[in-house]
Amino acid sequence: MSGGADRFEPFDEPFDRPLDEHEEHEAKEEHEAKEQGGEGDGEDGGGRAQGAADRSSGGPRDVDGGHGDGPAGDGGDGGGGGPAGPAGSGQPPRIPMPRSSVEDTGLPLPEPAPLVLEHRVLKSLLGAWALAACSAQETAAVEEHLGECGSCADEALRLRGAVGLLHPPESLDLDPTLRTRVLEGCLDRRPARIPVPEWATPYDAEAARLDALLQDIGDAEWHAPVRLRWFEGDGPVSRRTTVAGVIAHLLSVDGLVGVALGLEDPLGAATAEKTEAEGAAAGAPTPSQRTEAYWRASHFPPTRAVRAPWREQSHHIVRTVSFAGGRSGRLAVSYGGFALPLSDSMLDRAFECWVHAGDIADAVDYPYEPPAPRHLHRMIDLAARMLPVSLAERRRAGLSAPAPRRLVAAGAPGRSLRLEIEGSGGGEWLIPLDSPASVASAEHEVAHVALDGVEFCRLAAGHVSPEEAAAGQVGDREAIKDVLFAAASLSRM
Numbered sequence: 001m002s003g004g005a006d007r008f009e010p011f012d013e014p015f016d017r018p019l020d021e022h023e024e025h026e027a028k029e030e031h032e033a034k035e036q037g038g039e040g041d042g043e044d045g046g047g048r049a050q051g052a053a054d055r056s057s058g059g060p061r062d063v064d065g066g067h068g069d070g071p072a073g074d075g076g077d078g079g080g081g082g083p084a085g086p087a088g089s090g091q092p093p094r095i096p097m098p099r100s101s102v103e104d105t106g107l108p109l110p111e112p113a114p115l116v117l118e119h120r121v122l123k124s125l126l127g128a129w130a131l132a133a134c135s136a137q138e139t140a141a142v143e144e145h146l147g148e149c150g151s152c153a154d155e156a157l158r159l160r161g162a163v164g165l166l167h168p169p170e171s172l173d174l175d176p177t178l179r180t181r182v183l184e185g186c187l188d189r190r191p192a193r194i195p196v197p198e199w200a201t202p203y204d205a206e207a208a209r210l211d212a213l214l215q216d217i218g219d220a221e222w223h224a225p226v227r228l229r230w231f232e233g234d235g236p237v238s239r240r241t242t243v244a245g246v247i248a249h250l251l252s253v254d255g256l257v258g259v260a261l262g263l264e265d266p267l268g269a270a271t272a273e274k275t276e277a278e279g280a281a282a283g284a285p286t287p288s289q290r291t292e293a294y295w296r297a298s299h300f301p302p303t304r305a306v307r308a309p310w311r312e313q314s315h316h317i318v319r320t321v322s323f324a325g326g327r328s329g330r331l332a333v334s335y336g337g338f339a340l341p342l343s344d345s346m347l348d349r350a351f352e353c354w355v356h357a358g359d360i361a362d363a364v365d366y367p368y369e370p371p372a373p374r375h376l377h378r379m380i381d382l383a384a385r386m387l388p389v390s391l392a393e394r395r396r397a398g399l400s401a402p403a404p405r406r407l408v409a410a411g412a413p414g415r416s417l418r419l420e421i422e423g424s425g426g427g428e429w430l431i432p433l434d435s436p437a438s439v440a441s442a443e444h445e446v447a448h449v450a451l452d453g454v455e456f457c458r459l460a461a462g463h464v465s466p467e468e469a470a471a472g473q474v475g476d477r478e479a480i481k482d483v484l485f486a487a488a489s490l491s492r493m
Helices: 021-036 042-057 075-081 119-124 126-130 136-146 150-166 178-189 198-216 243-260 269-278 287-297 304-324 326-330 342-363 373-396 453-460 477-488
Strands: 225-232 235-242 332-334 339-341 413-422 427-432 439-452 472-475
Touching (some): 119 136, 136 150, 198 373, 225 243, 235 243, 243 287, 304 326, 342 453, 373 427, 373 453, 373 477, 413 453, 439 477, 453 477
Parallel strands (some): 413 439
Antiparallel strands (some): 413 427
16 A cells, blocks of 8 residues: 555546546544544544544554554644644645636736846847837847947937938828819919819719719718708708718719719709609709609619719710810709809809718718818809808798889999808808899998808708807898808708
């Protein structure tokens, strides 16, 4: 039989191994000793204690549980001193207890020993240190060395400067004015043989910016929901569509300009004839009617495939007006209920292209900047020139305060409102209040309104209500309210 020390080395054996007959007998003997040790006499208790001690120390022991050869102790002491198991004998447990972690004790973690590196190793780590690619211990060792070695400190300073050149702080998004600056630089060196008219450059630039945005979005984002918003009467109106649906809307409305220039109608012959028949009572089809007709004619919801015809049509429009020359700006473009000269229509299309590009950018969580200041100024100027007509239409519909009883002759000065637009692309405009035929006059100024340029455009696009427009107001409150509502009424789908 092996000694007691050999008996308590079970760690290489499985914990669930069944005991053999001899080990089961010993375990039973130890259990009986634990229960009877405190109740037996001194001799018996001492004998059992001594026998258990012999077994634990590898000495002689009696398999039948006889008395040990040592002197008998006191009964209470013998029983209490007998090994009652691992806790009483100091023997290791048969199944080892889990080791405790330093995190469970609440004590601070031991600090790692500092690295001790040679000079050549520390010098080789300077490049990684400059790029912030070293571990915490390596960083501490390098920085400690830099305080002691002047040559390495100079080298580290040069490397840090080089890293600043490798990682410029500019955003990865391209500057929205980059295309314009590149084109201007090219045209300054070699003027275009067929230049784009000045009034068509905002549409050319905004179509190019929107096309760059569409190129960056994924297939799934073409189906992201977009809500088209505009203003009708005294309240906002909206229409739910997708990113692809917005491009289809721009394609169908830009087609009004294309048709006026003699280009092919994107709606197709059959759809265009049906749309004209539906709008015959009111004249030419409106932009909303054309958009709804295009959506109905599609067998499936629009997808990213709509980008190609929209892009091609915008290129054809710019190319055609460039070949036609600046005098083509007087050509009338019908919008159903009204008409605009081609020059103003191109500004109108540039404005809507920017507004709907912002709607798409919001839907796909993409940053989008306002147009270039000189383009934004042209768009604001168009809206300011259209305000008297919008104000007169609201009066005829009973949505604004009636004109004063004293009629103003056409061409005569009348009451005026000074519209001050702040920020890039801003300026000042005098808006005639009595009738579109009257002349605005600073001597007859009755009110003054100041707005930010982008805020005014959002008001004219129907994206902010007249009550919410952040405007500085002085003078006739009724006239100011009428002009703000007339600006919101310029919007449409």
